[in-house]
Amino acid sequence: MASAMRPKALGAVSALSFSSGLPYGLVVTAIPTWMAMEGFDIATIGLVGLLQLPYALKPFWAPLVDRLALPRPFPRGRRGWIALSQLLLAASIGLLALHASGPKLWVVALVTVLVALFSATQDIAVDGYAVELLEPREQGAAVGARTAMYRASMWLTANAAITLAASPALFQSAGEGAEGTPLGWSPTFGLVALAMLALLPCALFAPSAGEREPAPTSLKEAVLGPVAGFLKRGRALEICGFLLLYKLADNLAFALVRPFLVQWGYNAFEVGVASGAVGLIATLAGTFLGGLCTNLIGLGRALWLFGAAQALANIGYALVASTGLNRELMFGAIALDQLASGLGTGAFGVLLMRLTERRFGATQYALFSSIFALGRTLALPLAGGMVALLGWRYFFFATILFSIPGLFMLHRFVPWGRWQVEAAVDVSGKS
Numbered sequence: 001m002a003s004a005m006r007p008k009a010l011g012a013v014s015a016l017s018f019s020s021g022l023p024y025g026l027v028v029t030a031i032p033t034w035m036a037m038e039g040f041d042i043a044t045i046g047l048v049g050l051l052q053l054p055y056a057l058k059p060f061w062a063p064l065v066d067r068l069a070l071p072r073p074f075p076r077g078r079r080g081w082i083a084l085s086q087l088l089l090a091a092s093i094g095l096l097a098l099h100a101s102g103p104k105l106w107v108v109a110l111v112t113v114l115v116a117l118f119s120a121t122q123d124i125a126v127d128g129y130a131v132e133l134l135e136p137r138e139q140g141a142a143v144g145a146r147t148a149m150y151r152a153s154m155w156l157t158a159n160a161a162i163t164l165a166a167s168p169a170l171f172q173s174a175g176e177g178a179e180g181t182p183l184g185w186s187p188t189f190g191l192v193a194l195a196m197l198a199l200l201p202c203a204l205f206a207p208s209a210g211e212r213e214p215a216p217t218s219l220k221e222a223v224l225g226p227v228a229g230f231l232k233r234g235r236a237l238e239i240c241g242f243l244l245l246y247k248l249a250d251n252l253a254f255a256l257v258r259p260f261l262v263q264w265g266y267n268a269f270e271v272g273v274a275s276g277a278v279g280l281i282a283t284l285a286g287t288f289l290g291g292l293c294t295n296l297i298g299l300g301r302a303l304w305l306f307g308a309a310q311a312l313a314n315i316g317y318a319l320v321a322s323t324g325l326n327r328e329l330m331f332g333a334i335a336l337d338q339l340a341s342g343l344g345t346g347a348f349g350v351l352l353m354r355l356t357e358r359r360f361g362a363t364q365y366a367l368f369s370s371i372f373a374l375g376r377t378l379a380l381p382l383a384g385g386m387v388a389l390l391g392w393r394y395f396f397f398a399t400i401l402f403s404i405p406g407l408f409m410l411h412r413f414v415p416w417g418r419w420q421v422e423a424a425v426d427v428s429g430k431s
Contacts, residue, residue, distance in 0.1 A: 005138045010145060012206040013130045016082060017146040019199040020126050021153030023089050023119035026192060027052055029158035031112055034185050038103060051113040054120040059370055062124045062363040063223045075204060078129040078362060083203040085122035090196040092118060097189035128362030131353055132209040140295035143349035144288030151284060157192060164188050226360035226367065238412050239355070243368060244375040245406035246348060249311040250341050251379035252399040257317070260392055265325055282335040286342020294347045299354065300419035302347035303410055306340070311403030313340035318396035
């Protein structure tokens with residue numbers, strides 16, 4: 001009988017995932033919003049947005065996290081890299097707070113790239129630590145909890161921080177008719193910097209993953225070992241194809257949901273609530289349930305069941321596109337789609353952990369997640385062309401067909417009806 005899950009291990013990876021989400025929400029949402037309020041033109045904001053590139057290039061320096069151990073007083077292994085990243089993030093966000101009023105473009109660009117770089121490094125180390133620490137029986141619950149904490153912290157810096165910094169409505173004084181003033185961007189950025197420091201004990205006192213696998217003996221091995229080790233498995237290229245295609249139908253449908261709702265006549269508040277509160281709650285519930293159910297029914301069954309569910313859920317959007325304004329149907333379609341998407345994400349997240357060798361945890365996980373992210377990036381232009389050709393209603397029906405290639409690739413290493421994940425895929429030996 002398998003031993004019980006370890007609350008300290010699950011708590012540690014969940015808290016560190018919260019730490020990962022804070023700077024990401026700052027870079028992708030809060031900083032562009034702040035720049036717009038400071039008077040930067042949209043072209044400049046778009047160019048600065050390119051400085052988010054470190055998130056896409058994580059596999060190129062992930063081998064350093066696998067290979068190099070930081071000196072004392074940093075903790076051993078990947079926890080040391082997490083702690084260093086948190087300190088550097090606190091310093092760079094603090095620098096942003098000092099220059100939040102009337103900023104120069106070069107300062108904005110410098111701070112943005114520093115935050116993105118240190119944030120991506122923290123992501124690499126946290127993912128590698130989770131792969132190294134967690135046992136297969138813990139991965140399902142951990143994927144759900146990690147996603148919930150990451151999304152919650154992203155929401156804080158991507159939405160709550162903007163309101164805190166810029167909305168006077170929250171700061172009305174008790175006096176009749178008085179409006180008060182918002183907190184301002186400088187103190188808000190300062191609070192985020194302090195939050196990063198407050199999360200430092202999560203890395204310092206997280207449980208050690210032990211000495212399960214020796215670290216790469218050289219940087220060359222750290223760079224080439226993860227790729228060579230993966231390519232030696234059976235059907236490695238087919239696995240890459242699966243990572244790219246499994247959520248293609250889901251990504252296609254959701255890529256243009258906000259423009260669809262706007263064109264269909266829903267107002268800004270309704271679009272915001274649908275894609276924000278309803279979508280977030282449904283995604284978190286789905287991911288958490290998906291991770292737990294993967295433990296109960298097995299990874300192979302979960303991938304098949306949830307892969308089909310996330311594609312069929314797009315019917316909800318097709319129904320919205322077949323009617324006039326119907327707010328209840330629209331909110332229901334958003335909730336159904338994001339719940340099913342979360343279920344698929346839960347199972348998919350467990351798969352990424354099972355694919356990853358502990359010795360090369362940071363590099364391989366970064367590589368696999370980058371392949372998945374490429375599919376999400378390619379979905380946007382493909383979706384735009386399909387809508388122009390088919391119209392909204394038939395576009396959403398057509399997205400269901402795009403689940404077939406991913407499910408076909410799934411059949412290659414999880415045969416339908418047998419449900420057993422091939423050992424070349426599941427390096428943990430558990431399916």
